[in-house]
Amino acid sequence: xxxxxxxxxxxxxxxxxxxxxxxxxxxxxxxxxxxxxxxxxxxxxxxxxxxxxxxxxxxxxxxxxxxxxxxxxxxxxxxxxxxxxxxxxxxxxxxxxxxxxxxxxxxxxxxxxxxxxxxxxxxxxxxxxxxxxxxxxxxxxxxxxxxxxxxxxxxxxxxxxxxxxxxxxxxxxxxxxxxxxxxxxxxxxxxxxxxxxxxxxxxxxxxxxxxxxxxxxxxxxxx
Numbered sequence: 001x002x003x004x005x006x007x008x009x010x011x012x013x014x015x016x017x018x019x020x021x022x023x024x025x026x027x028x029x030x031x032x033x034x035x036x037x038x039x040x041x042x043x044x045x046x047x048x049x050x051x052x053x054x055x056x057x058x059x060x061x062x063x064x065x066x067x068x069x070x071x072x073x074x075x076x077x078x079x080x081x082x083x084x085x086x087x088x089x090x091x092x093x094x095x096x097x098x099x100x101x102x103x104x105x106x107x108x109x110x111x112x113x114x115x116x117x118x119x120x121x122x123x124x125x126x127x128x129x130x131x132x133x134x135x136x137x138x139x140x141x142x143x144x145x146x147x148x149x150x151x152x153x154x155x156x157x158x159x160x161x162x163x164x165x166x167x168x169x170x171x172x173x174x175x176x177x178x179x180x181x182x183x184x185x186x187x188x189x190x191x192x193x194x195x196x197x198x199x200x201x202x203x204x205x206x207x208x209x210x211x212x213x214x215x216x217x218x219x220x221x222x223x
């Protein structure tokens with residue numbers, strides 16, 4: 001829920017301020033996850049092959065040592081219960097279930113349109129689109145769950161049928177403005193991942209959405 005968290009804090013995803021905040025959050029998570037693992041090791045013993053000497057030059061462990069020397073000293077003494085504690089996965093399905101943005105991704109779109117097929121002979125049916133086969137469809141707007149929450153807090157009726165111009169104006173007033181997958185600076189997203197992953201001991205994943213006409217040079221810079 002990184003994208004929603006930053007929006008809730010009034011920070012625009014991809015900005016320097018947002019990246020700094022995201023890194024501080026991940027650093028805190030890393031330190032406290034390892035602290036909890038050390039507490040468990042005190043009570044139940046460390047994982048069997050733990051040896052502090054093996055990790056004494058590990059860059060990630062050295063960052064933890066600098067950030068929390070007391071925790072590191074206890075880890076050397078007692079070990080820790082878990083080999084690794086942290087990961088940032090794409091979490092697509094999880095984000096659908098929790099109705100939040102996925103992983104450390106921005107919101108894909110705060111608002112989008114969907115169509116459902118309707119029977120034109122039904123009473124009070126509203127037809128917005130007819131395809132080449134003659135099938136009729138009604139269009140309806142879908143709001144990202146947390147964007148809808150922002151709308152309600154700011155006095156907007158989420159059940160109202162807004163025009164495209166009205167939707168654009170509302171989005172422009174929100175903290176999601178210029179912070180969607182298609183809006184953000186792609187290189188800023190890579191910089192964010194690069195700084196966040198310094199506080200992740202396992203895998204990390206982000207998706208970079210690029211237009212079909214993007215240059216090979218930009219793809220090379222991103223890699």
